[in-house]
Amino acid sequence: MTDPTEEVGYGEQxxxxxxxxxxxxxxxxxxxxxxxxxxxxDADGQIHYKVxxxxxxxxxxxxxxxVEYESYLEDIKSDLNNLFSNASxxxxxxxxxxxxxxxxxxxxHEDVIDFDLIDKEDYESIVKEAITEYIENNDIEVDVKxxxxxxxxxxxxxxFTYKGEEYQGFDSSDSGDFDCTSCENFDLIYxxxxxxxxxxxxxxxxxxxxxxxxxxxxxxxxxxxxxxK
Numbered sequence: 001m002t003d004p005t006e007e008v009g010y011g012e013q014x015x016x017x018x019x020x021x022x023x024x025x026x027x028x029x030x031x032x033x034x035x036x037x038x039x040x041x042d043a044d045g046q047i048h049y050k051v052x053x054x055x056x057x058x059x060x061x062x063x064x065x066x067v068e069y070e071s072y073l074e075d076i077k078s079d080l081n082n083l084f085s086n087a088s089x090x091x092x093x094x095x096x097x098x099x100x101x102x103x104x105x106x107x108x109h110e111d112v113i114d115f116d117l118i119d120k121e122d123y124e125s126i127v128k129e130a131i132t133e134y135i136e137n138n139d140i141e142v143d144v145k146x147x148x149x150x151x152x153x154x155x156x157x158x159x160f161t162y163k164g165e166e167y168q169g170f171d172s173s174d175s176g177d178f179d180c181t182s183c184e185n186f187d188l189i190y191x192x193x194x195x196x197x198x199x200x201x202x203x204x205x206x207x208x209x210x211x212x213x214x215x216x217x218x219x220x221x222x223x224x225x226x227x228x229k
Contacts (some may be wrong), residue, residue: 008059008197015135017198034051034052034054035052036049036050041064046061047061047062048060049061051068056071058075068114068177069117072117072118073118073126076118079127080126080130081228083095083130084131087134089138092134092138092140093208096185096189096208097127097184097209097210098185099127099188101184101185102120102124116187127188127192128195131188131192131193131208132196133187135192136196140198140204140207142203142207143212144203144206144207144212144213144227145210145212146215146216147162147214147215147228148204151215152215153222160215162215163228165228165229167215167226168180168181168182169182169214170208170225170227171202171225172223172224173222173223173224175209180227182210183209185209186209189205189209190205193208211227211228212229213227213228214228215228223226
């Protein structure tokens with residue numbers, strides 16, 4: 001634990017150390033090795049802590065909004081952890097495809113979370129982190145079956161259907177295009193997979209988006225892959 005201040009006495013005026021301890025997590029690090037002697041909120045919405053640790057007594061002043069912000073982030077992380085923690089890989093696939101977007105989550109949680117503090121970027125960052133963590137902690141074997149020429153019908157210029165259904169995912173080996181049109185959470189899943197330690201990130205992304213079949217077609221030395229549910 002790094003000492004961010006000099007020791008202060010019990011009777012001395014509280015000192016603000018927002019530059020060093022500007023989040024709840026900073027204070028939590030201190031509390032692991034100390035005890036809160038006093039805690040109060042002043043008229044300006046600042047929360048004052050006096051913490052006793054082995055090498056002295058230290059004062060912390062945290063902004064109330066920042067404390068609440070950190071708390072709400074932890075609440076969202078807890079929701080996702082409860083959702084993913086015991087999920088099978090197949091259940092995880094389904095959950096990824098049906099995760100609430102920011103507006104849906106906001107509507108269902110606005111009674112317990114202040115969304116003036118939590119924006120779309122905050123929410124999506126936590127979602128991507130949770131997806132990446134599941135991938136890192138679980139052995140996911142991608143099960144995407146490869147289709148042959150007799151399985152698909154070419155219905156246009158480099159466009160194919162399988163059992164009457166148009167392809168819903170697409171990528172090419174030149175890294176020029178990569179998309180999944182049928183999964184609303186494609187961008188979130190794609191960005192989360194990019195952060196994970198997984199060899200074939202494109203195939204995993206398509207698998208998590210619900211794709212079960214792939215047809216590969218070579219055109220002008222470029223391998224195009226067409227994914228179907």
